[in-house]
Amino acid sequence: MSGAHDPAPEALPQANVRSPGVPEADLARVRTVPLSERENKVHADAFAVPPGDDRSFRAFLDSLPRILQATSLRAIARAIVNAVRAERAVLWMIGGHVIKTGLAPLLIRMLERRAVTLIAMNGSAAIHDFELARWGATSEDVEAGLADGTFGMWEETGREFNTAIVAGWGAGVGLGEALGSALERAPELAAPDRSVLLAARRLGVPVTVHAAIGADITYQHPSVDGAAIGACSMLDFRRLAAHVVQLDEGGVALNVGSAVIMPEVFLKALTVARNLNDGRPRRFVTADFDMIRHYRPRVNVVERPTRTGDGVGYQITGHHEILIPLLVWAVEEYLADAGSDEALAAHAPIREAALPVRPPSDRRR
Secondary structure, three states: OOOOOOOOOOOOOOOOOOOOOOOOOOHHHOOOOOHHHOOOOOOHHHOOOOOOOOOOHHHHHHHOOOOHHHHHHHHHHHHHHHHHHHOOOEEEEEOHHHHHOOOHHHHHHHHHOOOOOEEEEEHHHHHHHHHHHHHOOOOOOHHHHHOOOOOOOOHHHHHHHHHHHHHHHHHOOOHHHHHHHHHHHOOOOOOHHHOHHHHHHHHOOOEEEEOOOOOOHHHHOOOOOHHHHHHHHHHHHHHHHHHHHHHOOOOEEEEEOOOOHHHHHHHHHHHHHHHHOOOOOOOOEEEEEEOOOOHHHHHHHHHHHHHOOOOEEEEEEOOHHHHHHHHHHHHHHHHHOOOOHHHHHHOOOOHHHOOOOOOOOOOOO
């Protein structure tokens, strides 16, 4: 409580009092430049448009601001359309979360629209797709089974998945082809229309599966055969490396939801392709879609391949179940009006929206 005998507060220093010997910048001497000379990065006509009478998806797509990742999303969709029209490769590399978030029907639609020329997936994506086709459900509570050692120990999944791989090894086919063939031969399928493996097989589009020994639940099963897995996955790697050259001059490579396996596999497949094809492929588009930004997708998909090949790389961060529907719907819209040379020219990738690349000094593995 304040009293009559409290000491008086110290007086504030005068505004014109300066500490001697401490230099100060003389702002009166600053050189200014006219605003008319500035190259502005944001213009008023690039802003978003509120909903109007037209509530179609095309109106929504056109209403997005022409700024940052909204521009990147449209540029990626346009690049895919360009690749389809030019019959260049459109490579989709996917992780398990893409299947788990319910996006298989959209991938199947892209397969049907020739907007996929090869799907490369990790083991997790293959298992989820296999389970969904065969039994109509997938995914589990990991912690609930980890406590008693039952996590991933599903008899039917392990037995059928591994049996398919052993059969594929005997037939001399890749892992993706082996799994698709096994689903075709299955006595009963709960959700065949939700399977990327089956749709790709029906449409004649190759699927490659890139194994990481010990990373998936099927390696825990008594029926696992490491030799069969290695042989089939190695064949799929060679198939991917042979396909990558078709990215040359206008192809598109998408990495969706794989933080490590597919970016690493893609980098090795790309260097094999360039080694065998006089430095090709070059001048293609890459894009990474994931919930958070990871090192390997950024450098191994977005930056290094395009920086060394005069290409364009994009990185868009967000939930797959939101971003991929937006991308697929945008591709559908641009495919619908890509029937003329003028439309194709308008759909050229927009370089200004690309992710800035790091200098060549970034040499970490």
